[in-house]
Amino acid sequence: NGQVLSGVQQWMGSYYYFEPGTYLKANKQEYVKSQWGDWYMVGKDGRLMSGLVNWQGSKYYFDPSTYLKVTNTNVTVNGVTYHADQNGILSEVQNTGFTPSQINHTYDLADWQGSSQTAINDYIIMHDVGAESGAAANANYLRNNWQSAYTQFVVGDGGQVFEVGEPGYVSWGALNANPYSPVQIELGRTYNRDQFIKDYTAYINVARYYAKQYGIPLTLDAGGAGTPGVKTHNWVTENIGGSHVDPYGYLASWGIGYNQFASDIANGVNPSQLNSVVYSQRQ
Numbered sequence: 328n329g330q331v332l333s334g335v336q337q338w339m340g341s342y343y344y345f346e347p348g349t350y351l352k353a354n355k356q357e358y359v360k361s362q363w364g365d366w367y368m369v370g371k372d373g374r375l376m377s378g379l380v381n382w383q384g385s386k387y388y389f390d391p392s393t394y395l396k397v398t399n400t401n402v403t404v405n406g407v408t409y410h411a412d413q414n415g416i417l418s419e420v421q422n423t424g425f426t427p428s429q430i431n432h433t434y435d436l437a438d439w440q441g442s443s444q445t446a447i448n449d450y451i452i453m454h455d456v457g458a459e460s461g462a463a464a465n466a467n468y469l470r471n472n473w474q475s476a477y478t479q480f481v482v483g484d485g486g487q488v489f490e491v492g493e494p495g496y497v498s499w500g501a502l503n504a505n506p507y508s509p510v511q512i513e514l515g516r517t518y519n520r521d522q523f524i525k526d527y528t529a530y531i532n533v534a535r536y537y538a539k540q541y542g543i544p545l546t547l548d549a550g551g552a553g554t555p556g557v558k559t560h561n562w563v564t565e566n567i568g569g570s571h572v573d574p575y576g577y578l579a580s581w582g583i584g585y586n587q588f589a590s591d592i593a594n595g596v597n598p599s600q601l602n603s604v605v606y607s608q609r610q
Contacts, residue, residue, distance in 0.1 A: 332350070333346065333362075334347060334361055335359075335361040335362065335367060341375075342375040343375070344359050344361075344373055344375065347362075353373040354371060356369065356371055358382065365395060366395075366396065367395070368382065368396070375394045376389055377389045377390065385416045386417040387417060388402045388404070388409065388415070388417060397411045398411050398412065398413055399412065401420060402417070410540065412542065423532050423535045423595065424528070424532040424595070425529065425533050425535075429488055430480075431487055431490070433463075433466070434469070434481075434491055435470075435490055436491060436492055436493070441477065441492050441496065442498065442505075444496060444506065445496060445497070446495060446497045446498075446505075446507065447507045447509075449508065450556065450557070451509075451512070451537055451541075451543055451557045451558070452501050452504060452510075452512070452563060453512055453530070453557065453558065454500060454512065454514065454559075454573050454574055455513065455515075455573045455574035455578070456481070457573055461483050461516065462482055462483030462489055462514075463483075463487070466489035469491045473492075477491050477498055477499055477500065478498050478500040478513050479492045479494050479509075480533055481512075481514075482512060482526060483514060483517065483522075483526045484522075484526070485525050486525035486526055486529040487529070488533055494509055495509045500513075501560055501567075501569065502563070502569045503567050503568050504558070504563045508558075510537040510541070512530060512534055514527070514530045514574055514577065518608075518609050520605060520608060520609075523581050523609070527578075527596075531591045531596050534592060538592075543557065544556045547559070547585070547588060547589035548561070548562040548589075551566050552566045552567050559574060559575065560572070560573045561573065561574075579610075581605050581609055582610075583604065
């Protein structure tokens, strides 16, 4: 009808941004607010940008369908996986040997079970099951007794990862530390050396993956209460409260001490080095 338009407009198969004051098409890269309130990245040709975008020294990803900035999720571009934080800033996700596609959901809590409280992203808490039994049996027990205690994951039975509670929410595995931990991980027990190596490797990989997801430092039992990092239940007892000292006793029975554990959390498992450390049989 001849009306001059401004804001975000569709034209010839693309979306463009026209400055509200001048009605001219944008001619520089900028982050703009549309007439309906959503924010978009505009390129030098005035088009809305999508995909991987560099902006003011950081990388962002804009959804190709909606053109909106993605936050709090992973995206893969040209074979490289990035994590978008709450502001949309991307950081490259290093390979941890674990992806959520490996999770066994047999023992998931129902939607109405467990806590609905979002956890503060301070700690990844490491446990062992405290009994001579494997991962599936303990995941099943936690699911059936969730009102007493449960964690997000139970790892074991040859490196399997069983989910019980949903990551990101409070679980009930470490008393007063619970509100500060988006992920708590139990390690099932075994007397089989090969199985232990698989279990321990998965245990480390899951901890490293979720520490990176939630921006938690890959340090083990460092500092006191309020110091973010990967923590054992033993650290929780010493710094926040409780009586448990796991998982050090079980790990030590296979030759894994603090230094090895801390190195593996920080750097990932070196299979040949781990093989040289683990006892020939459980002590």
